[in-house]
Amino acid sequence: MSKIRSFKGGMHPEYDGKELTAGCSVVDAPLFEKYYVILAENAGRPPKPCVAKGDKVCKYQQIAEADGFVSAHLHAPVSGTVEGIVEVPGPMGGNVQAVVIASDGEERGEPPFECWENWQEKSGGELMTRIREAGIVGMGGAAFPSHVKLSVPPGKKVDTLIINGAECEPYLTADHRLMAELPRKIVIGAAIMGKIINVSNIVIGVEENKPDAIAALEAACAGTSVRVQVLAARYPQGAEKQLIYAVTGRSVPSGGLPFDAGCVVQNTGSAAAVYDAVLLGIPLIERVVTVSGEAVKRPGNFRLRIGTPVIEAVKLAGGITEEPGKLILGGPMMGFAQRSFDVPIAKNTSGVLLLPPGRALNFSSAPCIRCGRCVEVCPMKLTPCLLCAAIEGGRFDLALKGHVMDCLECGACAYVCPSRRPLVQQFRRAKSELRKKK
Amino acid sequence: MEMITGALLLMGITGTLLGVIIALFARFFKTDSDARVELVQELLPGANCGGCGKAGCADFAKSVVAGENPPSRCPVSSQEQINAIALALGISADSGVRKRAVVRCGGDMLQTKERLNYNGVCDCNAAAMVAGGPKGCRYGCLGMGSCANVCPFGAIEIVNNLALVHRELCVGCGKCAEVCPRSVIALVPADAEIHVYCNSPEKGAEKRKQCKVGCIGCRKCAKYSPEQFVISGTLASVNYEAASLPGEEDVEKIQCPTGALLSAREHHYIETHDPNWKKEEK
Amino acid sequence: MLEKMSDTIPEEMKLPTGSKLVLSSSPHVSASETLRKIMVKVIAALLPVAAAGVWLFGFRALLVIAVTVLSCVGAEALWCKLAKKSVSGALGDFSAVVTGVILALNLPATVPFYVPVIGAFLAIWLGKQVFGGLGSNPFNPAVVARVGLLIALPAAMTIWSPPRGMDKNYPQAEVFFGASMMEKVKAGDLDGVTCATPLGLMTDTRKIVHTGDSKELEAKAARNFDKVNSPELLKKYFWGVRPGCIGETCVPALLLGLAVLLFFRLVNWRVPLCFAGSTFLFAGVIHFFFPGVTPPALFHLLTGGLLIGAIFMATDMVTSPVTNWGCVLFGTGCGIITAVIRIWGNYPEGVSFAILLMNALVPFIDRLCTRSVFGSRAQGEEKK
Numbered sequence A: 001m002s003k004i005r006s007f008k009g010g011m012h013p014e015y016d017g018k019e020l021t022a023g024c025s026v027v028d029a030p031l032f033e034k035y036y037v038i039l040a041e042n043a044g045r046p047p048k049p050c051v052a053k054g055d056k057v058c059k060y061q062q063i064a065e066a067d068g069f070v071s072a073h074l075h076a077p078v079s080g081t082v083e084g085i086v087e088v089p090g091p092m093g094g095n096v097q098a099v100v101i102a103s104d105g106e107e108r109g110e111p112p113f114e115c116w117e118n119w120q121e122k123s124g125g126e127l128m129t130r131i132r133e134a135g136i137v138g139m140g141g142a143a144f145p146s147h148v149k150l151s152v153p154p155g156k157k158v159d160t161l162i163i164n165g166a167e168c169e170p171y172l173t174a175d176h177r178l179m180a181e182l183p184r185k186i187v188i189g190a191a192i193m194g195k196i197i198n199v200s201n202i203v204i205g206v207e208e209n210k211p212d213a214i215a216a217l218e219a220a221c222a223g224t225s226v227r228v229q230v231l232a233a234r235y236p237q238g239a240e241k242q243l244i245y246a247v248t249g250r251s252v253p254s255g256g257l258p259f260d261a262g263c264v265v266q267n268t269g270s271a272a273a274v275y276d277a278v279l280l281g282i283p284l285i286e287r288v289v290t291v292s293g294e295a296v297k298r299p300g301n302f303r304l305r306i307g308t309p310v311i312e313a314v315k316l317a318g319g320i321t322e323e324p325g326k327l328i329l330g331g332p333m334m335g336f337a338q339r340s341f342d343v344p345i346a347k348n349t350s351g352v353l354l355l356p357p358g359r360a361l362n363f364s365s366a367p368c369i370r371c372g373r374c375v376e377v378c379p380m381k382l383t384p385c386l387l388c389a390a391i392e393g394g395r396f397d398l399a400l401k402g403h404v405m406d407c408l409e410c411g412a413c414a415y416v417c418p419s420r421r422p423l424v425q426q427f428r429r430a431k432s433e434l435r436k437k438k
Numbered sequence B: 001m002e003m004i005t006g007a008l009l010l011m012g013i014t015g016t017l018l019g020v021i022i023a024l025f026a027r028f029f030k031t032d033s034d035a036r037v038e039l040v041q042e043l044l045p046g047a048n049c050g051g052c053g054k055a056g057c058a059d060f061a062k063s064v065v066a067g068e069n070p071p072s073r074c075p076v077s078s079q080e081q082i083n084a085i086a087l088a089l090g091i092s093a094d095s096g097v098r099k100r101a102v103v104r105c106g107g108d109m110l111q112t113k114e115r116l117n118y119n120g121v122c123d124c125n126a127a128a129m130v131a132g133g134p135k136g137c138r139y140g141c142l143g144m145g146s147c148a149n150v151c152p153f154g155a156i157e158i159v160n161n162l163a164l165v166h167r168e169l170c171v172g173c174g175k176c177a178e179v180c181p182r183s184v185i186a187l188v189p190a191d192a193e194i195h196v197y198c199n200s201p202e203k204g205a206e207k208r209k210q211c212k213v214g215c216i217g218c219r220k221c222a223k224y225s226p227e228q229f230v231i232s233g234t235l236a237s238v239n240y241e242a243a244s245l246p247g248e249e250d251v252e253k254i255q256c257p258t259g260a261l262l263s264a265r266e267h268h269y270i271e272t273h274d275p276n277w278k279k280e281e282k
Numbered sequence C: 001m002l003e004k005m006s007d008t009i010p011e012e013m014k015l016p017t018g019s020k021l022v023l024s025s026s027p028h029v030s031a032s033e034t035l036r037k038i039m040v041k042v043i044a045a046l047l048p049v050a051a052a053g054v055w056l057f058g059f060r061a062l063l064v065i066a067v068t069v070l071s072c073v074g075a076e077a078l079w080c081k082l083a084k085k086s087v088s089g090a091l092g093d094f095s096a097v098v099t100g101v102i103l104a105l106n107l108p109a110t111v112p113f114y115v116p117v118i119g120a121f122l123a124i125w126l127g128k129q130v131f132g133g134l135g136s137n138p139f140n141p142a143v144v145a146r147v148g149l150l151i152a153l154p155a156a157m158t159i160w161s162p163p164r165g166m167d168k169n170y171p172q173a174e175v176f177f178g179a180s181m182m183e184k185v186k187a188g189d190l191d192g193v194t195c196a197t198p199l200g201l202m203t204d205t206r207k208i209v210h211t212g213d214s215k216e217l218e219a220k221a222a223r224n225f226d227k228v229n230s231p232e233l234l235k236k237y238f239w240g241v242r243p244g245c246i247g248e249t250c251v252p253a254l255l256l257g258l259a260v261l262l263f264f265r266l267v268n269w270r271v272p273l274c275f276a277g278s279t280f281l282f283a284g285v286i287h288f289f290f291p292g293v294t295p296p297a298l299f300h301l302l303t304g305g306l307l308i309g310a311i312f313m314a315t316d317m318v319t320s321p322v323t324n325w326g327c328v329l330f331g332t333g334c335g336i337i338t339a340v341i342r343i344w345g346n347y348p349e350g351v352s353f354a355i356l357l358m359n360a361l362v363p364f365i366d367r368l369c370t371r372s373v374f375g376s377r378a379q380g381e382e383k384k
Helices: A124-133 A174-181 A183-197 A211-221 A240-248 A268-280 A310-316 A373-377 A384-392 A396-401 A412-416 A423-437 B002-028 B035-043 B057-065 B079-089 B124-128 B146-150 B175-179 B204-210 B220-224 B248-254 B275-281 C035-057 C059-082 C087-092 C095-105 C114-126 C141-152 C173-186 C198-211 C215-227 C231-239 C251-263 C270-289 C297-302 C306-313 C324-344 C351-368
Strands: A026-028 A034-038 A062-065 A080-089 A095-103 A160-165 A201-207 A226-231 A263-267 A286-292 A300-305 A326-329 A351-355 B099-103 B156-159 B162-165 B185-189 B194-196 B229-232 B235-238 B261-263
Touching: A026 A174, A034 A080, A062 A095, A124 A183, A124 A268, A160 A174, A160 A183, A160 A240, A160 A268, A174 A183, A174 A211, A174 A268, A174 A286, A183 A201, A183 A211, A183 A226, A183 A263, A183 A268, A201 A211, A201 A240, A211 A226, A226 A240, A240 A263, A263 A268, A268 A286, A286 A310, A300 A310, A310 A351, A373 A384, A373 A412, A384 A396, A384 A423, A396 A423, A412 A423, A423 B124, B035 B057, B035 B079, B057 B079, B099 B162, B124 B146, B146 B156, B146 B175, B175 B185, B194 B235, B194 B248, B220 B229, B220 B248, B248 B261, C035 C059, C035 C095, C035 C251, C035 C306, C059 C087, C059 C095, C059 C114, C095 C114, C095 C141, C095 C306, C114 C141, C141 C351, C198 C215, C198 C324, C231 C251, C231 C297, C251 C306, C270 C297, C270 C306, C270 C324, C297 C306, C306 C324, C306 C351, C324 C351
Parallel strands: A026 A300, A160 A201, A160 A263, A201 A226, A286 A351
Antiparallel strands: A034 A095, A080 A095, A286 A300, A326 A351, B099 B185, B156 B162, B194 B261, B229 B235
């Protein structure tokens, strides 16, 4: 095992909540009555639905077509009847359009693509088309379509593919379990993506607090060009720029993309989905989701179809122990608070967290005492306390000069703030104001 | 005595010297300014509100003299003042329609049925980014006062999480409408007295779930006067382009079943204008 | 293969209604540190210093501390009452207590009780609340009060009583006590006895030198400096057996306080290090070249309020820079100004003035010492 690497700054949460689910094997979810497949779930343009109310669909059938390059196809998670396209609460807040499919319980449907056991013989272009057809997106963060991330712009030289298995968010163990249980899928998925962008240096970055996943991956890596890099358990190790720095020592320039540092970063879930698409011929219709939090009766990891309503996931986890004070989709550091339990699981929903009222962070208007903790932890080396003061005073120009646009919104600053100031929200506000002005 | 004379002398000499220096500077570093610009600036109200789209009154005065803007672009000046400016410059004073802001929402704390706990920055734009804000209705006023903060005239007051416009103070500069993330605030002709205080295009039943005073699109107002009201979907609004705008007496006559149609005066007392609501609350 | 939902879920399962859901921006969890905890930890770090002060200067020191803290809390409560702010909210963070303790430790034990009361109002009202309360004050409130008192009530602020263990056998006792007091001390009657501080003696000597400019006077000054700088005296200074403010004398207690602060990560170590270090170096260099101008560096380090200033006053979070390089600059600036005032200034002590001056520069330092943002430097740098 090589040296443990890390980026500079950041912090390790006092309580990371991972022990709630770290030992819980992934459980396949049963069929539910209805699925709400959100159209606008990928970053970029939402796909156009290609089914209408009353249509019978098979499992795996394409139900929405990518609209342009930065967009991803959607496939039916179950066989059944399309009940229409309705507005549902979206995971990012606000209402979004979703295709409602009522399951008929028959699970009709064959894998729509040819199984390529001999994927080594296929060309990069063919593999890329398959990934695109299968509607694979980044399953960790913003759901950026994977084929876009794999399209290296002309003029950029890429020599490293990094598979992001850091999973630095507290509470979440979905990627951890996936890596520990299906390491072969991830390694082969990584190798396929490596072939597409034609790089031989393929690294899976995993935080040191997942020894079983590291061991499993290392065993699966034997005989391939893929290797495992152990990373320090520090938040936000899984942030793209920080991960690239930790693995390669290169810095992505301010405002740049991973390509600018010669890297492509993909999520472990996406790597597994690539394996499914290429070797098994099935599109992305399910993912591993951690259902956790102190308000959940039996926290665990579940393989849920895309479009499963959150309330069903909560039922799977045995219901609640007390009325939750917060429902979060994603991790507790960067996830989104939800207003209702009707929100469906999307391709990038890595966790469903139910925190009791006392556990959740309660922002206050206490003054900043300039303790400098935020400055210490900021992985982008910003000065959050001064930025926040500038934004509160309406000085968005000063915030711009202070590089607020480089903020990752990782939340490390607000996590350590002893005054519980809503720093990240201020930065998001400033970013949206500044974008408007542009 | 000596001290006093000494001090006086010293002060006198210093003062004279400085005066001479200032005079010299004023003479040698003089910048030519257009007398007309100064004149226009003097005639302008000097509020520096930015409602005209310029950085301030001085900037606006320059643009008026340069002919880029008509004097009537100033939202603050009265018609007489605009006429005066036009007369001074020898141009015609076109009479722009005076505007005023109206918050098209009546959903304050008591009228909104569905409310969520919001915890964070007290700013509408920031709140709108968090799961669409604390109110059930996604089209109504968030009531965090972003508009009140930008209003240069202090014309907006937040009462019970609802923005209320003080008509006598509002000059229609439009800054509030610009900053509102929900586009609840509209600029309407200043002499319009009654408005439909609802901005939600949702279905009537949905609206009733969220709010007591949402317009349900019953068409009662449009039946009363098809010229003065327009209905789009389930949302009625006053037709501000109509030849004659409806007045306060029409509110009585129309008897809007939800109370979304109000006079601007009544909007300030929205929580008390129908006694039945309070009973329901208890 | 797959079961229907209804078969697996027991009837009595509790499901959420969503009635308590809170909407807020990410992050949704936080560290356990709070404002109040920070202040309590600072108070804990101040405790050994206060205890040493009480042991050295007696029960009256405890009274001074109590009066100062109570007045500070009272001043804060009164302000909040007048400004119609929440009194419990302002007192709940214990910042007034911290200010009170630090101010008390910067007063002589003999001070009349009206002085800490005035000081408390200076600190809380003039030093903090007029700027908008905690977090908005540009100057350290305790330092504002100390400087205010020093300028307004110099007589009350410079009457020093001998600490425990300082009697007729004290090295150079007659220099510290002066002829008239020495007799009382010899008689064993220490009531009402006052004495000079080492820095005070240093300044007096310096003023002799300033009266004329001859080799003779300079040599005399150097001899005088030697008198207050003997190794056995330095040892006494180290243990705190010297006249001075309640909290400034006992070096081991101050270092213990620093250790507590560092353990809880409440201060940036660069500030105290650069502060004390730069005074030490600056005075050392001056002494090396002009021994008649100032005593050696170690004397400067162990006397006066340098250490309490460097450890507790300059490190105040609100009024010190937030970046590491800013802290270096700030500490060094404080240290050099302190040394300059001590060596050439009219006051024997310059720590408080130095801190105030540098406090005023903090916004500027913050702007000067911004960090280069991640990725803003040359791209593609490889880690070795």
